[in-house]
Amino acid sequence: MAGRYNTSDGQQQGGFDGRRINRRRFLALTGTTAGALTIGSNPVTADTEYQEVTDVSGFRCDHPQFTCGREVTAADGMVSTVDPIAGGVAARVLREGGNAVDAAIALQYVLTVTQPHGSGIGGGGFMVIYDAESDSVDVVNSRERASQGATPDMFLDDQGTELDFDRAIQTGESMGVPGTVKGLETARKRYGSKPRQRLITPAIDLARNGFTVDWFLAEQIANNTWKFNDAALDTFSDERGTLYDEGDTMTNLDLAETLEQIKRDGSEAFYEGPIAEDLAAEIQRHARDPDRAVDANDIANYDVTLDEPVRTEWRDVELVGQPLPSSGPTVVAMVLRMLEHLGIDEHALRSPEMYHLIAQATIVAWGDRMEYMGDPEFIDDPTDALLSDEYLQERANLIELGRSVMGDTEGCFGGGNPEQIHDNGQTTHFSVVDQWGNAVSYTSTIEQFMGSGKMVPGRGFMINNELTDFDFAPGGANQPNGWKRPLSSMSPTMVLRDGRPEFTAGSPGGWSIISTTLQTILYRYVYGLDPLEAVTEPNIYTHYCGGIGWDDGVPPEARETTAAWGLEWDESPSTLGNVQVIDIGEDELTGAADPNRSGQAVGLDRVGRDRGRD
Numbered sequence: 001m002a003g004r005y006n007t008s009d010g011q012q013q014g015g016f017d018g019r020r021i022n023r024r025r026f027l028a029l030t031g032t033t034a035g036a037l038t039i040g041s042n043p044v045t046a047d048t049e050y051q052e053v054t055d056v057s058g059f060r061c062d063h064p065q066f067t068c069g070r071e072v073t074a075a076d077g078m079v080s081t082v083d084p085i086a087g088g089v090a091a092r093v094l095r096e097g098g099n100a101v102d103a104a105i106a107l108q109y110v111l112t113v114t115q116p117h118g119s120g121i122g123g124g125g126f127m128v129i130y131d132a133e134s135d136s137v138d139v140v141n142s143r144e145r146a147s148q149g150a151t152p153d154m155f156l157d158d159q160g161t162e163l164d165f166d167r168a169i170q171t172g173e174s175m176g177v178p179g180t181v182k183g184l185e186t187a188r189k190r191y192g193s194k195p196r197q198r199l200i201t202p203a204i205d206l207a208r209n210g211f212t213v214d215w216f217l218a219e220q221i222a223n224n225t226w227k228f229n230d231a232a233l234d235t236f237s238d239e240r241g242t243l244y245d246e247g248d249t250m251t252n253l254d255l256a257e258t259l260e261q262i263k264r265d266g267s268e269a270f271y272e273g274p275i276a277e278d279l280a281a282e283i284q285r286h287a288r289d290p291d292r293a294v295d296a297n298d299i300a301n302y303d304v305t306l307d308e309p310v311r312t313e314w315r316d317v318e319l320v321g322q323p324l325p326s327s328g329p330t331v332v333a334m335v336l337r338m339l340e341h342l343g344i345d346e347h348a349l350r351s352p353e354m355y356h357l358i359a360q361a362t363i364v365a366w367g368d369r370m371e372y373m374g375d376p377e378f379i380d381d382p383t384d385a386l387l388s389d390e391y392l393q394e395r396a397n398l399i400e401l402g403r404s405v406m407g408d409t410e411g412c413f414g415g416g417n418p419e420q421i422h423d424n425g426q427t428t429h430f431s432v433v434d435q436w437g438n439a440v441s442y443t444s445t446i447e448q449f450m451g452s453g454k455m456v457p458g459r460g461f462m463i464n465n466e467l468t469d470f471d472f473a474p475g476g477a478n479q480p481n482g483w484k485r486p487l488s489s490m491s492p493t494m495v496l497r498d499g500r501p502e503f504t505a506g507s508p509g510g511w512s513i514i515s516t517t518l519q520t521i522l523y524r525y526v527y528g529l530d531p532l533e534a535v536t537e538p539n540i541y542t543h544y545c546g547g548i549g550w551d552d553g554v555p556p557e558a559r560e561t562t563a564a565w566g567l568e569w570d571e572s573p574s575t576l577g578n579v580q581v582i583d584i585g586e587d588e589l590t591g592a593a594d595p596n597r598s599g600q601a602v603g604l605d606r607v608g609r610d611r612g613r614d
């Protein structure tokens, strides 16, 4: 990867040179005042409207080389994440000459500390990497695996009925072998340029010395005590036993020590020895049947896979992302391709026709997802067939204005019971681009907010409940099996033009990830919205059972008209996803972070934006 080889002055060689930009020229061409970008009727001033980060040594938003804000532009690097602290750490790594993968690794370790409700070393994820030097896209797949003893009926009770979801997520059977640490170490060894010690130290410092709890973490702590074990309750409370609240300084000394051991011994520290034993013991403690739940042997045998991304031509670009066992980028591509067949661009933004077609294509693609998709190590991979032009045309032919494909369907499109949907997971998505044009689009998760609610005692990290992403009813492509990975909706995606990334996107939000990601791409490419406009444009959310969730801002007239055509809208709006994007222009990088949480983008200008660039 470009960026691996430092020259003596800290500058690095390789990649992106032909795309270096002249910021002043760019601003003049676009008529933009430095740092100020207007988003709809709300002026977002990149240089002044940012969240100051005080927790990261060596980083501040008013440093001449950094720019922070909901949407920022910069020449030499960009990070877009929900967590300004993690963003600051990653931007520092970029400034020191680290590449996009280095920065992403440091960022993910920090998220384990500062955003433990969304992702962490007790979970897994998908890291999509564009390597500018080899001009290729690779994926490091650290999805959790079921135990080798898992069985198709493990989410059924003794009467053969599906377990209640809130109960299931707390069972040992829901907890997969975590992949994140192996994923990060694999990515670092293949693509990184910095030592592990450098990349993990900021997370250790934050866990040991404390960080400021943001409103969203405070909310997740308060909302999830019902499933916390004692270790989690202790860790998320201060020394008086009061739950941490917004603005408090939180420490996690157990996690600092766990990360210290990983820093010293690498992923072996996590997958073998005392940490693995404690992890296995906690999983086994919650198992309904210990033989079906992950044990120390499963943990020791875990390995990531390096996957070929799924690639789909769409308009004049290419959509590239994590393949199965994530359904995400494949379904995103199916819907966007169907919308092309349906002539989406003939319909105005926010028109009833636009929402109707998005909803219908999503319902149809979800029918295929639920029927055919699963871990490709266990099923015949249907991806090529589902993405063939012929098939998508045929599926698009089912769709028309004025009526819904759900028709009089009692259950879900293509089968399935609306009573048994599990669509409320959560996770985190972030993107990084470096000065050489290397890019990372990474979605990472412990499944539900705070995962299973169980923290490994004495180790400071939450255990995922990822295996509840399997179908609870046996028999389908996504039934549980020994050593299988559950089907995901995570959609870390890159849009490539002429083989080079031009836009990265992704989101948390369980099943809704697919809807929010595909609409962000649609709004950017078909409706020509700027990055932050595309992120904040109201989304709708649906799946194979057909109800329509919606962000505030979807016009009532559009809902009324399409209700008459058969769309079943939720009564009130939701807050869908938390999209993070980076737009990689010929002359400038633009990062945008979804304002519905605390996120911000951080840009790097190596020369310093106050001193000009000519």
Ligand code: GLU
Pocket (backbone or CB within 6 Å): 424, 425, 426, 427, 445, 446, 447, 448, 466, 469, 487, 488, 489, 490, 508, 509, 510, 511, 513
């Ligand atoms: N478990 C989810 C998935 O893999 C990710 C977490 C979420 O639901 O947001 O699709």
